[in-house]
Amino acid sequence: MDVLITGGHGVVGTAITDHLGDDEAYEFTLLDVDPPAEDTPHDSVVADVRDYDAIRPHFEGKDAVVHLALVPGTGGPDSRELGWSKPQSDNLEALHNVYEAAVDAALDSIVFASSNHAVGMVEVRNAPEVYHDAGVKVDHTEPHRPDSRYGLTKSYGEDLGRLAAESHGIRFYALRIGSVRAPEYDHPYGDAERGVEDGKWERGSDAYEEQVARLKGLWQSRRDLAHLVDCCLRDDSVEWDQFYGVSENSRRWLDDLDHARETVGYDPQDAGEEWDAPPE
Template sequence: MHHRVLITGAAGNLGRVLRERLRGSFPVLRLSDREEMAPAAAGEEVVRCDLTDAEATKRLCAGVDAILHFGGRSLEGSWPEVLGPNIVGAINLWEGARLAGVERIVFASSNHVVGLYRRTAMLDHKAIPKPDGRYGLSKAFGEDLASLYAYKHGIKAFCMRIGSCFGNPSNRRMLSTWLSFADFERLVRVGLTADYLFEIVYGQSRNTRSFWDNSNAYRLGYDPQDDAEIFAAEVEGKVSGNPLSDELQGGDFVPPDFSGDFEKL
């Protein structure tokens, strides 16, 4: 039983979902973001922190048993936009966790780590990364950082390559990548309780059209209950019309700045 669990990125979309769904599950839920958050409720601590500030991040990690790391930029951006929150911030968080004796970190990685694979490829947790941009690369770096601190320092790492976590799918791609909020909670709870040292799993529901073999998550106890296929009639025709978006797993993250050979992907 973890006493104090920290959620970074608590003001973001998924951070707010976790705050609501995990409230009362632990004696103390510490919530952090560089943006303003709702005031603390019973059993909550609200700590505003910019993860690019190493000293502030060390203080943030003090007294914490487990971290749900959802802080950082969630969209493609320029190198400076991605570097600070997603790379420097991640370094500071894992180092702060090491110094504080944190037991485990559940990391919000992304499907964009493997976004340049074709949709005909079925990937598992051992797939070699093919990031579709700077954002995807930053998440691949986060997975490697998690591996370093797991194997060298013993901080358990559960890297979730999250697909599309929304209330409902909104286009055809999401019939393959969707993660319902209920299954999102189920996967996070596996990350907080399962026995592992370092693992990569996919953040998806049990979708009929999935791009990903998620047997590694099932092995650890994940049992998703939802399937995007129930929304197929509503979103089947919602495509971009751009082959880069429609034929590669990364979708709309692929076309910006693309200058490679599409036929070699």
């Protein structure tokens, strides 16, 4: 299967190629606005997803696209600003370009990196209790409740994908990813430890422990993320659907792993509660 990954050199893109790159079932092409920082065994092309004519040739002959690229400057997932911005418009244009190119090139499927922030107001309205298994749960049918302009962009991408699926017959998979981290922080203490390194708090402080509690609910290990993408790429039954990108975390509030198991066969191998300290 020939797969194009937009934003392929980022944290999520490298999780996919780190764990699926040796799978003979796949040939990956990594599309990014900059060349890779280091050598990669995969084909790599430089193009900007805001430029349709620049990206369209790279969709030719592909079976699927995994759309990860995000134009920076949308305000971020922690911003509650309501005003519009040029980067926000650029992201919507990029979504249209990628989806249009996928349809025009007759790809079989689109896998879209959506986000927990598409329903993130659930967390905002229930924090910090939600980090401690307070009984707040949402399933894959939860209506969009974006917590930011970033979440709004992800919600729009899900709706546009459904339109592409129902109007043009391309299969669409929205992955409402929880928290996938770079290899050095790929554990539920990752955010807390990074905060220590950045001087934001001390290890063992209340702020540190709250970051651990949060990530033990939202964490998706890099190998579980790659496995979920693999499940979607191999699937041929879904018209359009959304799945939560989390590991087998007992305190998760994005609580619909059974839907992903039954629909595409997602079987996560990691769990936040298996960790009681950061790696040494």
